[in-house]
Amino acid sequence: MSSSLKIQQQQNLVLKTDLRMTLQMRQSIEMLLKNQFELREMILEEVSENPFLEVEDWGDDIQEEPVTQHGEESEAADTKSSDVTVPLQINDNSADMSSILADFDWEQIRETSSNNFGETNLKKSNDIPNDFNFENTVPAEESFAQSLDFQISVSSYPESMKDVLIYMAYNLDARGFLADSDEDIAIQIATDVETVAEAREILKNFEPLGCGCRNFPEYLRFIFIEHGSVDIPEKFEKSVHRLFSDETMLDLLVKKNFDALCGSLGITQQELTELLLFFRSGVASPYPTFGYEQERTEYVRADLMVFMREGEPVIYIDDKMLPTVILKTELFEDNMKNVKNRSEKHFIREKYKNAEWIIKSVSDRNRTLYQVAASIFSHQKAFLEHGDKFLKPLTLKDVSDDIGRHIATVSRLTNGKYAQTPHGIFELKYFFVKQVNDNLTTNKRLEQKIVEIIEGESRENPYSDDDIAHILSKEGIEVARRTVAKYRSKMNIPLARERKRNYQFEVGGQTCAK
Structure with missing residues (x-):
């Protein structure tokens, strides 16, 4: 039995066990992922839906001011917020591979397919019922990384494997590819290369299919050969397997050297034409995350400020825009006294417990964010004093060990969170730096x-x-x-x-x- 088939069978059990995660588990993950703007919205939404929460202080108004990011000299060290357009970077060295499907109207497939990924003709993976709509479980505004995170979190894989998978999910490029070598990933999270290789194969089998492939050729091999999700007509089977198993043949296809390709495959020009039409018929997406927006508008506001004082980093969590919320305990007690129906009492008690949990979780989130930042900048003091050229090697495992939390927690908290430093605003994960030789060169x-x-x-x-x-x-x-x-x-x-x-x-x- 192939390793890919074994993984698919494991995934069948994983996703069928509990595809719909509990509300509280989802909220826990969302709270770690959200920046200040998103967390404010989440809190206010909870207040509007929970009668036992009350806003005591609405927090500062959202200011829209220009800000300098990623190491450029900051013209205003105390800048509080910004409204900027942040294009999602696509670092795909094999982007020209898309010429394979150059003439195909992917927009048409997107409009007519049964989901966002152009998979009209794909077999359902993981034994999910045909009438199950994954998008009913995952809100449309979620990023594909969040979608993967939620699936990983409810899976039955060991926590150590989940740490690797979640790290990978938040390091995919905009197309869902992960070009980092297994060796580099293993160093960053302090695990062995074999575990990373296994995690990559597991990640490919979550939705959307193929996330974690290194590049377009590997994605094509996975979709058409390894996963078995595409119904390949018998007359094309031999050619498809040969084409996607041989880099040389793929290169001929990319260069549109059709004469040489026909010779290598042992087929006629007419047969090759029919094969290309099959590829262009909507049997698979052009890349794993097809259907997600490639550019979005983000508010970038520093979640924290850090500066040096007497030779030590000082961390300040900027939570001024977050509303202060209090529990309405008296209202809860009155309701419990007056309500006699058992099911109503249970409903009231659950609402109150959730209100308590929201307040505690916001506090825990900010405390953990502080701990993560304190660990990062205790390692990166030289950066705070002298700038970008003085960054030192640092891994997620280093920070995870410092604060005693899972690598997955560190991955979530450093994704999309920004720090105002003496040298500009940086995303926290910017400070995880690889060592490339024995001389501590990063x-x-x-x-x-x-x-x-x-x-x-x-x-x-x-x-x-x-x-x-x-x-x-x-x-x-x-x-x-x-x-x-x-x-x-x-x-x-x-x-x-x-x-x-x-x-x-x-x-x-x-x-x-x-």
Whole structure:
């Protein structure tokens, strides 16, 4: 039995056990994920629905002020909020693979399919009943990462595996791909590579299918071969399996070298045409998260402020905009005295318990956020004092161990939460930095140096990856050529020969762009 089939069978039991998580479990996760704006809305919604909650103080009004983010010099250190458009970055080095389906109108499939992912003809996975609509369980405004988080949380996998899965869910790119190597992920959360590899296979089987694939070719192999979710006509089976099992053939398809592809597959031009029409018929989504918006408007307001005082970081949780809510205990006691019906008493008691839980959970959320931030900046003091170039290696496991909480909790709290620092506003997960060699060089520092070197290169003879590695070595940064290639590619900087060609067509002497 294949590993993919075993995982699917496990998922059958996992999702059938409790697909609809309890309200309180969902609220617990949502509370960790929400920023200040979202948490305010959540609290006010609870107040409107629960008679035992009362707003004592409505908190500060939402201010919309400009703010500088991600390391740019902040012009107003005490800036409180902003209204900015944040495009979701798509770092997909195989984006040109979509030319496979270039002529297909995906919008048409989106409008006519039974769900948001163009899966009209996909078999239902995980033995979910045909009439079950997953979107009834997951609110439409949730991100795909939240959707995955909720599914992972109700699963029966061990907590250690859930930690890995949730970390992965919040590190997917906008298309649902996870390009990070299993080795890098293992280092970040202090586990073994085998566990990460297993987690990646598990993640692919949650909805939407294929999340966690490294790239488009791997996604196609998973959808068409490994998962078995696509009904492939018998006449195409052999060609499909050969095509998606061979990188060389996929490359021929991307380059539209149809003559060579026909020869490799042993089929005629007519048969290839029919095969391409099959791919374009809506049998699968073009990428895992197809159907989710790729750009959205976000309010970015610092959830906390941090600065140095007498050589130590000082953390201030900015909760001024959150309403202060109190329990209406007397109303509860009066209701319990006056109501005689047992079911009504139970309803009242549950409402009151939920009101207590909301107040306690907001307090716990802010306390844990403080603990996470305190741990992060105790490791990153040099950044607070001197800036971006002085970030030190730091993993989620380091912070998890510091505060005694699950890695999943740290993942959720650092996702979408921002800190106002002396050097600008940064998302908290920005401070988790990889070590790339034995000299404590970080991935962010290496990326900065690669960009600096390329920006200063000759336009006639751009530096190769070997050249860059040699220059870095002279500056005391020992890394292999393949490491340079990895981070250059991650930043979407072309190869030397491609940069040379780009320079020849540049107008106005602009420097190379990432």
